[in-house]
Amino acid sequence: MSRSAVLVFGFAAGPAGFGCGNQCRTPSCPTAHVDLHALADSTVTWMLQDGSPETSTGFVPDPPSGNDCSFTFLKGAVAPAASVPNADADVIFPGSATVSCAGGGSGGFEFVVTPPGDMREWSTGTFTLVVPDADTKEVVGTASGCQVGYLIGLTMTVTVEEAVGGTAPYPKLVTDDFLRTFRLDFDTSTVMPKDYLGHACDFPLTGKGSLHLTQTAADYVGDPGYHCPCS
16 A cells, blocks of 8 residues: 655645546546545644744634634545556545644644545554655745745654445445544654755744544545546
């Protein structure tokens, strides 16, 4: 299973959407769209330069205000192997989670996290992820400071608390009893943010996240007529 993730820490970020592009064998791509939800005991703690740490617990609807944070998930997708050339297994497009915080007196900021791998394969237990090299097309910055910084090399901890059920044939893709509940923990102060050139950023904010996340069978919704812009 893939054990990599991308975490971007910035004042602005734009996650990419899913599209089959020219990878389709036919104009229609049977696809399942995948959702992910945050639980109320998730926490985010941040500190601006030499200020005092501030903590937000739980999430409010977007946009947040005051010291609150919001959680939104740009849905991922699963494309069955039969729809993708040379694939011998389902292809995972993980989507992205954005934690937006108003930041109180610190000013607004965001964490953008790409979930790791195929959660349908997870079992209970703990493992670590290391944020890999950045895709330079998804970050904007300068040599001395940046609005969006990639936290390359950051170690994140995933603790899978509940793992029931597993994969199933399309269109369901998961068993009726499917459940994954896990906690994702990270601390941005352990690495130096970098811009798209690989230069260290003069970034004024550090943060810790403990995101309590869950996914059920209802979060996998088949779309057999999903249209692909294939020629």
